Amino acid sequence: MKMSRALAGFLCAAVLGLAVTPWLAGEFYMDLMIRIMILGIFAMSLDLLVGYTGLISFGHAAFFGLSGYILAIVTPESGPITLWYALFMCLAGSAIAAAAIGWVSVRTSGVYFIMITLAFSQMFFYYFNGSVELGSSDGIFIFFRPDVTLGGFALIDLGDEYTFYYFVLASLVGSYLFLTMVLRSPFGKVIQGVRANEARTRALGFATQRYKLVSFIIAGTLAGFAGFLEATHTGFVSPAHLGWHESGMILIIVILGGIGTLYGPVMGAFVLVFLQDKFQEISDLWLLLMGFFVIAVVLFLPHGIAGLFARLTGARPADGTEVGDKGLAPTVPAKSREGADGGGTA
Amino acid sequence: MDLATFLIQVLNGVQYGFMLFLVASGLTLIFGVMGIINIAHGAFYMIGAYLAFWLTGVVGNLFLAIVLGIPLMVAIGYAVERLAITHLYHRDHLYQVLLTYGLILIFNEAQKLLWGTGFHGVRVPAILSGAVPLTDTLVYPHYRLFISVVCLGVAAGMYVAINRTKLGMMIRAGASNREMVEALGIDIGKVFAIVFSLGAALAGFSGMIGAPISSVYPGMGDQILIISFVVVVIGGIGSIKGAFVGAMLIGLADTFGQVLLPELSSMVVYALMAIILFWWPQGLFGRRV
Amino acid sequence: MTEPILRTDHLCKNFGAIFAVNSVSIGFAAGQVHAIIGPNGAGKTTLIDLLSGDTQPTSGGIYFKGRDVTRAPVDRVSRLGVGRSYQKTNIFPRFTCEQNCWLGAQSRLPNSMRFLRPASSYSQVRERTQRALELCRLDHRGQAIAGTLSYGEQRQLEIGMMLATGPELLLLDEPLAGMGNEEAADVIELLKELAKDHTLILIEHDMDAVFAVAEAMTVMVSGQVLASGTPEVIRNNAEVQDAYLGTGEDH
Structure with missing residues (x-):
């Protein structure tokens, strides 16, 4: 991943802008920005799968919502728990769930993978939807944000909105840097090979299923981290957080921003949340407008905002932003030519 | 569980399986022939159910409502294919999923606009409102038997149509080798439009005929879509035979799951899917895609 | 024997x-x-x-x-x-030639489940990649996008990727x-050298x-x-x- 100077400058400016937002904007916009940044982390985690590993998950919200439920379960009604314990439980729970779902799912590919991830996330949905002690379809409240203490000494107070804002901003920047590190590592090179041409990556000596599984677990855990932040932010979690509409929306955010760019999905979250806000102001039937918007994005903006950005600045899109349309797909690997010998150039 | 209860559960499972088959067969054919993953397929089921509710209110009879509703479903399917799906051929699955997801948002909102957010019942036609007595206390409704018989008829009709007619030949050829069909000079666009419209009609018909049992409510399409995905994945994408076997398995598993494992009933079908996929990653009758 | x-x-x-x-x-x-x-x-x-x-x-x-x-x-x-090249060119069309060979070379690390250091800091992988590019005579095209190469060059890259795995x-x-x-004569020379x-x-x-x-x-x-x-x-x-x-x- 090479980054142009213009892009690096833009990202630094964006972070700076986010850092000064609480001083310029009112409480309403601060709240909206927290939501956007959390969705940004969630969207980046999905981008690791869709944009870099080539795994189209339609069930990514499962980890987002599950983590929120774990926070609700471990937070007692009498008072807060420590951040470290809460975070550990949420991340470990998401990672285990991702490992279990991923273990079955990565054995398949293409359209099977889409359907299976969707089906498994719905399994979680129906479980929580039917669980009376967790509030069924109404969801459940979390009354206390975790304490950030070290050796009995309180470091920061997440209950303070300003502190929480910067905590989320630091999480966003940290997640971006973490994913950048992963993508630059040998592991990152392998998953990008998998996305471009899995059969060839295998033939070069990589047991690709293992790499896909690990990528799925990393993405699921990071989505769980976003879910932890969301539940901490709103103090509430419901089955809708892990329903397939949430999975669909986050996929839209990734495409809208520009897949395979990491920063694009964060921009996508920004645009979509503001748009949703506007649509809701205009009409009760805002989902209808959203439906048309989604179709327009698919038809007219397949490379997303980041692709537009790249085209306007005349840069060649990063190799991730181009999606393997069938016409451009790599040569069909030998495996799928079953039944044909192909023993000559006839 | 005594024999009569067991029999009732089997009949219920089979009847549910048949209705799932009507939805899933369209889904699997649309993928197999057209290479399109259509997330909005469940919406056709929902539209069918609402049409049955609305038309029954207008004409006063469910049968007549179904007769009127089917051409409407074909027309809706055709319009969707021409206006939206046609932009998706040769596009990545990702975009197919997203565009058809956009369609769901539109259909769901349109449904609320037209019919509101309440639950509606559809009355079983008087002629079928009776029941077969099984024991002194247990009966089995005529209408449920009727559904199974009609669906069996539709399934048999599909079998004949696909195996014995020219259109069926093109569909089969399309499902096994799309490039070849195009190379043979068959108007593939026409085949696609027909398959998609028929798929929509099948799903809509399932929604119509099931309306008196399931009742009619917002979001009913989402639920059937996801179960249909499970069916298609279990059976193997693109395989009608697989869709049939998968639908029966899921119909029975879901029905018996609710009786035997009530706490976990919502998870049973997914567990079954996971188990089957573990041994057959391509589904029971799947080919590589 | x-x-x-x-x-x-x-x-x-x-x-x-x-x-x-x-x-x-x-x-x-x-x-x-x-x-x-x-x-x-x-x-x-x-x-x-x-x-x-x-x-x-x-x-x-x-x-x-x-x-x-x-x-x-x-x-x-x-x-x-055992290295293998395909009859139908089977490369990563959107990667550069270097990236194509890089994956082959990297596959000889004991494993690639490594997340912290940038891949580019593994000097033995870089050397192996460079050697493969030289062998398939594409060292001057290292930064070219593989999909934009001529057909003959793509065939050379196909062989280069295989050689990067050190088979x-x-x-x-x-x-x-x-x-x-002409291209064929080049490849025959390469085959003789490899032999x-x-x-x-x-x-x-x-x-x-x-x-x-x-x-x-x-x-x-x-x-x-x-x-x-x-x-x-x-x-x-x-x-x-x-x-x-x-x-x-x-x-």
Whole structure:
């Protein structure tokens, strides 16, 4: 991943802008920005799968919502728990769930993978939807944000909105840097090979299923981290957080921003949340407008905002932003030519 | 569980399986022939159910409502294919999923606009409102038997149509080798439009005929879509035979799951899917895609 | 004769009722260039697919350096030291040439489940990549996007990716397919160079090329071995001439 100077400058400016937002904007916009940044982390985690590993998950919200439920379960009604314990439980729970779902799912590919991830996330949905002690379809409240203490000494107070804002901003920047590190590592090179041409990556000596599984677990855990932040932010979690509409929306955010760019999905979250806000102001039937918007994005903006950005600045899109349309797909690997010998150039 | 209860559960499972088959067969054919993953397929089921509710209110009879509703479903399917799906051929699955997801948002909102957010019942036609007595206390409704018989008829009709007619030949050829069909000079666009419209009609018909049992409510399409995905994945994408076997398995598993494992009933079908996929990653009758 | 480096034992692969490979037993001697020839549909590519682990056999056995690799998947076969190039160019079209070879080179790290250090800081991978690019004569094109290369260059890259994995034995499926005379001559030179310290198994339709490099030959027809031996023996085999060489020249 090479980054142009213009892009690096833009990202630094964006972070700076986010850092000064609480001083310029009112409480309403601060709240909206927290939501956007959390969705940004969630969207980046999905981008690791869709944009870099080539795994189209339609069930990514499962980890987002599950983590929120774990926070609700471990937070007692009498008072807060420590951040470290809460975070550990949420991340470990998401990672285990991702490992279990991923273990079955990565054995398949293409359209099977889409359907299976969707089906498994719905399994979680129906479980929580039917669980009376967790509030069924109404969801459940979390009354206390975790304490950030070290050796009995309180470091920061997440209950303070300003502190929480910067905590989320630091999480966003940290997640971006973490994913950048992963993508630059040998592991990152392998998953990008998998996305471009899995059969060839295998033939070069990589047991690709293992790499896909690990990528799925990393993405699921990071989505769980976003879910932890969301539940901490709103103090509430419901089955809708892990329903397939949430999975669909986050996929839209990734495409809208520009897949395979990491920063694009964060921009996508920004645009979509503001748009949703506007649509809701205009009409009760805002989902209808959203439906048309989604179709327009698919038809007219397949490379997303980041692709537009790249085209306007005349840069060649990063190799991730181009999606393997069938016409451009790599040569069909030998495996799928079953039944044909192909023993000559006839 | 005594024999009569067991029999009732089997009949219920089979009847549910048949209705799932009507939805899933369209889904699997649309993928197999057209290479399109259509997330909005469940919406056709929902539209069918609402049409049955609305038309029954207008004409006063469910049968007549179904007769009127089917051409409407074909027309809706055709319009969707021409206006939206046609932009998706040769596009990545990702975009197919997203565009058809956009369609769901539109259909769901349109449904609320037209019919509101309440639950509606559809009355079983008087002629079928009776029941077969099984024991002194247990009966089995005529209408449920009727559904199974009609669906069996539709399934048999599909079998004949696909195996014995020219259109069926093109569909089969399309499902096994799309490039070849195009190379043979068959108007593939026409085949696609027909398959998609028929798929929509099948799903809509399932929604119509099931309306008196399931009742009619917002979001009913989402639920059937996801179960249909499970069916298609279990059976193997693109395989009608697989869709049939998968639908029966899921119909029975879901029905018996609710009786035997009530706490976990919502998870049973997914567990079954996971188990089957573990041994057959391509589904029971799947080919590589 | 010493134990062959790669050996098949009554190897079969059928698709339904059709035997693409039917009871093939061949030993490939270490250090030799062994060409497999035969008409279209003879099962040559399927045989290579079986040897590389791209396809699993129906029955029979495959042994590499005495080790049973009959059921080994393609990634394991690769890690054991068997490289493979494809008949249809099978590269990463959106990566640069360097990135294409990089993955091959990186696959020889003990494992790639490494997350912290940038991949570019692994100097042994970089050197291996560079060496592969030089061998396939694309070192001046390292930063070019693979999909924009000429057809001949893509074929060279195909071989370069395989070489980056540092294989002992190379499986080459029609390395000259679709090449012009000049490009083909280049690749033949490359094959001769590789033959010095590798074992080569090669499918090729260009008979001049085959007789120029091969030290052993196997003729396949209808999934079966028709004849095996030195080029001299094959050239003079009446059966082979009837079945293939006579009609194959016009290919």
